[in-house]
Amino acid sequence: MIRASAFALALLLAAAGAAVAVEPSEMLKDPVLEARARAISKELRCLVCQNQSIDDSNADLAHDLRLIVRERLTAGDSDDQVKAYLVARYGDFILLDPPFEAKTLLLWSGPALVLLLGAGAVVLAYRRRRIDVAPPAGLSEDEKKRLARLMDGDA
Amino acid sequence: MIPELGHFALALALVVAFIQMTLPMWGAARNDGRLMALAKPAAMAQLLCILVAFGALMQAFIVSDFSVAVVARNSNSAQPLIYRIAGLWGNHEGSLLLWVAILAIYGAAVAAFGDNLPPRLQARALAVQAAIALGFLAFMLFASNPFARLDPAPPDGAELNPILQDPGLAFHPPMLYLGYVGLSMAFSFAIAALIEGRVDAAWARWVRPWTLAAWLCLTAGICFGSRWAYYTLGWGGWWFWDPVENASLMPWLAATALLHSAIVVEKRDALKGWTILLAILAFGFSLIGTFLVRSGVITSVHAFASDPLRGLFILVLMAIYIGGALALFAWRAPFLKPGGLFAPLSREGALLINNLFLATAAATVLLGTLYPLILDVLGLGTVSVGPPYYNATFMPIMLPLAALTAIGPLLSWKRADVAGAMSRLKFAALVAAAAALLAWWLEGGRPLPLIGIAVAGWLFAGTLGEFAGRTRVFEAGAIGRMRRMPRSAWGMTLAHGGLAIAILGMTGSAAWKQEDIRDLKPGESGTIAGYVYRLESVGAAEGPNYHVTRARITLMRDGDTVTVLEPEKRFYPEAETTTTEAAIHTTGFADVYGVIGEPDGKGGWAVRFYYEPLVAFIWIGALIMALGGVVSLSDRRYRIGAPLRARAARIVPAGKGAAE
Amino acid sequence: MSRSKRLLFVLPLAAFATLAAWFWMGLAPNRDPSLVPSVMIGRPVPAFDLAPLVAGKPGLKSDELKGRVTLINFFASWCVPCRAEVPLLMDLARDKRLELDGIAYKNKPGDTEAFLAELGNPFTRVVVDDTGRTAIDFGVYGVPESYLVDKDGVIRFREAGPLTPDVIETQLKPLLAKLSQ
Numbered sequence: 001m002i003r004a005s006a007f008a009l010a011l012l013l014a015a016a017g018a019a020v021a022v023e024p025s026e027m028l029k030d031p032v033l034e035a036r037a038r039a040i041s042k043e044l045r046c047l048v049c050q051n052q053s054i055d056d057s058n059a060d061l062a063h064d065l066r067l068i069v070r071e072r073l074t075a076g077d078s079d080d081q082v083k084a085y086l087v088a089r090y091g092d093f094i095l096l097d098p099p100f101e102a103k104t105l106l107l108w109s110g111p112a113l114v115l116l117l118g119a120g121a122v123v124l125a126y127r128r129r130r131i132d133v134a135p136p137a138g139l140s141e142d143e144k145k146r147l148a149r150l151m152d153g154d155a
Numbered sequence: 156m157i158p159e160l161g162h163f164a165l166a167l168a169l170v171v172a173f174i175q176m177t178l179p180m181w182g183a184a185r186n187d188g189r190l191m192a193l194a195k196p197a198a199m200a201q202l203l204c205i206l207v208a209f210g211a212l213m214q215a216f217i218v219s220d221f222s223v224a225v226v227a228r229n230s231n232s233a234q235p236l237i238y239r240i241a242g243l244w245g246n247h248e249g250s251l252l253l254w255v256a257i258l259a260i261y262g263a264a265v266a267a268f269g270d271n272l273p274p275r276l277q278a279r280a281l282a283v284q285a286a287i288a289l290g291f292l293a294f295m296l297f298a299s300n301p302f303a304r305l306d307p308a309p310p311d312g313a314e315l316n317p318i319l320q321d322p323g324l325a326f327h328p329p330m331l332y333l334g335y336v337g338l339s340m341a342f343s344f345a346i347a348a349l350i351e352g353r354v355d356a357a358w359a360r361w362v363r364p365w366t367l368a369a370w371l372c373l374t375a376g377i378c379f380g381s382r383w384a385y386y387t388l389g390w391g392g393w394w395f396w397d398p399v400e401n402a403s404l405m406p407w408l409a410a411t412a413l414l415h416s417a418i419v420v421e422k423r424d425a426l427k428g429w430t431i432l433l434a435i436l437a438f439g440f441s442l443i444g445t446f447l448v449r450s451g452v453i454t455s456v457h458a459f460a461s462d463p464l465r466g467l468f469i470l471v472l473m474a475i476y477i478g479g480a481l482a483l484f485a486w487r488a489p490f491l492k493p494g495g496l497f498a499p500l501s502r503e504g505a506l507l508i509n510n511l512f513l514a515t516a517a518a519t520v521l522l523g524t525l526y527p528l529i530l531d532v533l534g535l536g537t538v539s540v541g542p543p544y545y546n547a548t549f550m551p552i553m554l555p556l557a558a559l560t561a562i563g564p565l566l567s568w569k570r571a572d573v574a575g576a577m578s579r580l581k582f583a584a585l586v587a588a589a590a591a592l593l594a595w596w597l598e599g600g601r602p603l604p605l606i607g608i609a610v611a612g613w614l615f616a617g618t619l620g621e622f623a624g625r626t627r628v629f630e631a632g633a634i635g636r637m638r639r640m641p642r643s644a645w646g647m648t649l650a651h652g653g654l655a656i657a658i659l660g661m662t663g664s665a666a667w668k669q670e671d672i673r674d675l676k677p678g679e680s681g682t683i684a685g686y687v688y689r690l691e692s693v694g695a696a697e698g699p700n701y702h703v704t705r706a707r708i709t710l711m712r713d714g715d716t717v718t719v720l721e722p723e724k725r726f727y728p729e730a731e732t733t734t735t736e737a738a739i740h741t742t743g744f745a746d747v748y749g750v751i752g753e754p755d756g757k758g759g760w761a762v763r764f765y766y767e768p769l770v771a772f773i774w775i776g777a778l779i780m781a782l783g784g785v786v787s788l789s790d791r792r793y794r795i796g797a798p799l800r801a802r803a804a805r806i807v808p809a810g811k812g813a814a815e
Numbered sequence: 816m817s818r819s820k821r822l823l824f825v826l827p828l829a830a831f832a833t834l835a836a837w838f839w840m841g842l843a844p845n846r847d848p849s850l851v852p853s854v855m856i857g858r859p860v861p862a863f864d865l866a867p868l869v870a871g872k873p874g875l876k877s878d879e880l881k882g883r884v885t886l887i888n889f890f891a892s893w894c895v896p897c898r899a900e901v902p903l904l905m906d907l908a909r910d911k912r913l914e915l916d917g918i919a920y921k922n923k924p925g926d927t928e929a930f931l932a933e934l935g936n937p938f939t940r941v942v943v944d945d946t947g948r949t950a951i952d953f954g955v956y957g958v959p960e961s962y963l964v965d966k967d968g969v970i971r972f973r974e975a976g977p978l979t980p981d982v983i984e985t986q987l988k989p990l991l992a993k994l995s996q
Contacts, residue, residue, distance in 0.1 A: 021390060022672055022763075023672075023752070023753070023755075023761055024672050024673045024674040024755065024761050025674065025755060025761075027672065043541075043543060045539050045541060047851055047956035047957075048956060048957065050454045050539075050849055051395060051397045051398070051454065051541075052395070053541070053542075056390055056392070060921070060947075061947075061951075061956055061957075064946075064947050064948075064951060065951070068948075068951065087854075088854070089854070089855070089951060089952060089953070089954040090851065090854065090954050090956070091536075091537065091851065091852065091853075091854040091954075092536070092537070092538055092539075093537045093538065093539050093851050093852070094539070095538075095539065096539055096540075096541030096542065096543055096544075097541065097543035097544060098526075098538040098539065098540050098544055099538070103530060103535050103536060103538070104526075104538055106522075106526075107522060107523070107526045107538075107540065107544070108544075108548075110518070110519065110522045110548075111515060111518070111519040111522070111548045111552065114514075114515045114518045114519070115511070115512075115515045115552070118511045118514060118515060119511060122507060122511060126499060152636055152639065428824075432827060435827075436827075439831070443834075446838065450838075450841075450842060451848065452838060452841035452842060452846075452848055453841075453848055454848050454849040463842045463843075463844060466838075466842050467839075467842055470835065470838050470839060470842065473835065473838075474835050477831055478828065478831060478832065478835065481827045481828035481831050482828055484824065484827065484828070485824045485825040485827070485828050488824050489820065489821055489824050525834075525837070527848075528837065528838075528841050528848070529837050531841070531846075531848070532837055532840035532841050532843075532846075536852070537851070537852055
């Protein structure tokens with residue numbers, strides 16, 4: 001555990017400090033390609049500062065990966081191909097957007113399932129205690145005036 | 156000497172907590188008034204002991220007593236005083252002391268101001284509160300002692316992490332803890348109710364102020380944290396879906412749901428079992444958050460140095476408190492008397508939908524945060540769950556909820572006239588459409604931001620419209636009606652309005668943020684969003700414990716100088732860390748945000764500028780929400796103690812208050 | 816109260832118990848949540864051709880890894896755990912069943928040489944990866960990292976972080992025995 005912490009510490013110290021990420025010297029001249037590079041970078045996890053994208057992280061590795069993204073784009077790769085290039089080396093973990101796979105089925109369907117189950121529970125509970133609320137009889141003029149006065153201070 | 160005193164005070168607090176946990180609970184079971192009455196002085200005594208311990212540790216930090224291990228690891232004599240003080244809670248042991256201090260503060264507050272609570276409820280609630288304190292005090296004394304000593308004492312300490320050396324540290328953690336530790340009180344009341352076997356409108360009314368207090372502090376705490384991250388991390392972001400951030404969001408979602416379902420219990424005596432469950436879950440989320448931050452099971456930039464042994468201790472505490480509470484719930488909740496019935500289309504129904512959405516949102520955040528852990532321990536590989544996931548799942552839940560929030564207050568209890576309510580929202584619909592059109596005209600046609608703007612406009616106008624309708628603002632006597640309006644109604648208006656403003660801010664800055672990144676030599680300029688920024692010079696200076704690289708940048712618009720910005724990079728030699736201090740110019744409606752980067756090796760510097768439309772609205776909206784909580788808290792119906800007794804003597808005019 | 820309704824009330828407790836079980840598994844002592852598992856295990860070594868640290872000495876090409884078992888170690892002089900690892904590598908280097916090759920990751924040659932001079936050079940060959948590209952092709956995300964490559968040039972094992980006696984004895988050596996047959 002200590003060993004692992006030391007390793008992690010070595011990584012973190014190498015990346016210490018607040019992020020000032022994409023350097024002007026990295027940026028591509030072609031604005032369309034550069035925009036694609038930024039968008040792709042935002043979807044790739046920095047493996048050193050693991051809760052930032054490589055677009056946000058100032059880690060050395062993030063810098064290298066940003067350069068690779070731009071190189072692949074300049075070489076003509078599509079967005080998916082660029083991501084596949086990096087996944088081939090680092091695995092799915094590098095994608096901040098978890099892929100749609102068998103193992104992430106529950107992740108992606110979870111929220112909708114919870115909502116449906118919850119709604120279902122509510123409907124069931126309601127059905128079990130059906131209510132009959134008689135429509136209120138009409139109010140007399142007097143009662144309407146009293147009501148208006150009461151409503152003034154109502155919560 | 157003083158650290159020893161603090162250590163002793165903690166041990167004393169442990170003993171007092173034990174007494175407070177056992178005797179009043181036994182007294183309540185046997186209806187023994189004297190034993191029950193022990194709860195109040197015990198809670199006060201516990202607070203006193205913990206305050207002594209807190210003061211002792213504070214003293215050690217202020218005078219830089221490096222014989223105390225925690226001070227040696229987290230403080231340095233060159234550090235400014237405010238960071239020596241705030242650094243007390245910038246580490247694991249010190250922040251635990253803050254944890255138990257806030258537990259004790261809430262307990263003492265219920266003891267001091269809870270005179271209108273039935274004795275058995277008060278005794279049991281304080282006993283449960285003491286039980287929680289017992290666990291955490293034991294954790295501290297046996298596994299995380301803040302008063303552990305170093306012998307020999309080092310000549311100077313390791314500096315507090317420079318990123319934490321910011322005024323934000325003075326506000327964010329204490330406010331956050333007042334929030335999610337404060338949810339312990341709602342938990343304690345829920346357990347007391349389960350033991351008693353009775354949940355009724357009166358219970359809901361007694362619990363509400365404590366939940367409200369915790370909720371508003373949590374809202375403010377999250378707001379401060381977001382603002383702090385915004386200006387300190389250097390790229391204008393304000394939320395990253397980091398596991399520890401999520402750990403504060405989940406209790407907030409649960410607490411918001413609890414506030415709303417407690418209304419249904421209070422007004423209509425319904426949703427009792429669910430409300431009890433929520434009170435347990437809200438604090439449960441707080442404990443999960445505590446576990447995640449301190450155990451090391453999940454990586455996070457926010458985590459304290461992790462220690463699985465400590466994690467195990469917290470897990471055991473969680474199993475006892477939450478497992479115990481849920482077991483009690485499984486056993487006793489079925490015996491709670493079922494409550495009032497209502498039609499699905501009614502205010503109760505709307506509040507139920509509110510809870511459904513909030514619970515789903517909390518479950519979603521929990522799922523996303525824990526999924527990598529779950530796959531990993533089940534040996535199914537690793538995935539990483541980041542902002543793209545939450546944007547795809549959380550927003551589709553929260554935006555419809557925000558839209559429904561405009562309708563809810565317009566519905567009446569038991570059975571509502573939905574068509575009538577919707578027709579009262581015609582104006583809000585117009586505002587929403589107009590706002591969306593304006594946004595489309597200014598910024599283009601991407602659908603999601605337009606939806607966000609429309610929802611914000613709808614909610615804001617709908618909330619104002621409800622307020623206007625309730626006070627009949629265009630008729631004579633409106634001011635009088637406004638003054639007679641209960642504070643809780645003011646609170647609701649402020650809270651819902653604040654939410655709308657915050658949504659506006661989030662949409663604007665997320666959707667329409669612009670950036671400009673370039674290398675500049677002194678004298679050169681760049682442009683962003685109609686501004687021109689010119690780098691004048693980059694110089695060096697010295698701070699109390701850091702070296703500064705400071706840039707002077709002139710910001711201009713239409714040829715006129717708007718301001719001079721001075722972004723900095725600070726290097727802390729003791730900690731060997733660099734931080735960036737952004738320079739921000741705000742017009743209220745947008746921020747222009749400048750950061751100085753690395754030298755490019757050719758005489759120039761990397762400079763990046765961001766333009767963040769509407770971003771300040773996020774925090775303004777959140778603070779207005781918190782203000783709504785404060786106003787609501789001051790409602791005379793929740794004010795307990797002397798003022799209520801005095802008012803009871805006055806004759807209440809017929810009709811006033813009868814509608815409650 | 817019906818049985819099924821009673822069971823409903825137990826649901827939260829059951830859900831929490833499952834959650835607690837997962838947390839407990841997450842606390843397992845040797846688990847490192849920041850560890851990124853390697854996807855290169857079982858795949859051929861990525862193609863590379865690196866220049867030697869010292870001019871005149873041989874470089875290292877990926878094709879040259881066939882025919883013998885190799886342990887490739889990515890290291891750098893600025894990396895603190897790398898220093899701790901060197902004595903273990905020196906021991907390992909004496910094992911005739913494998914060849915130890917070092918790749919200096921983004922290190923100035925002078926610094927690398929000083930590092931090896933001070934702590935000892937366990938490597939048969941030391942080559943240089945200035946750009947870090949070869950490291951990225953291996954899926955390296957920090958230093959030190961070690962890769963065990965078999966006689967067919969296929970990666971069989973990877974350790975992120977410094978090697979420890981425990982890992983060497985329980986994982987590396989048994990695998991080495993198998994691969995050397």
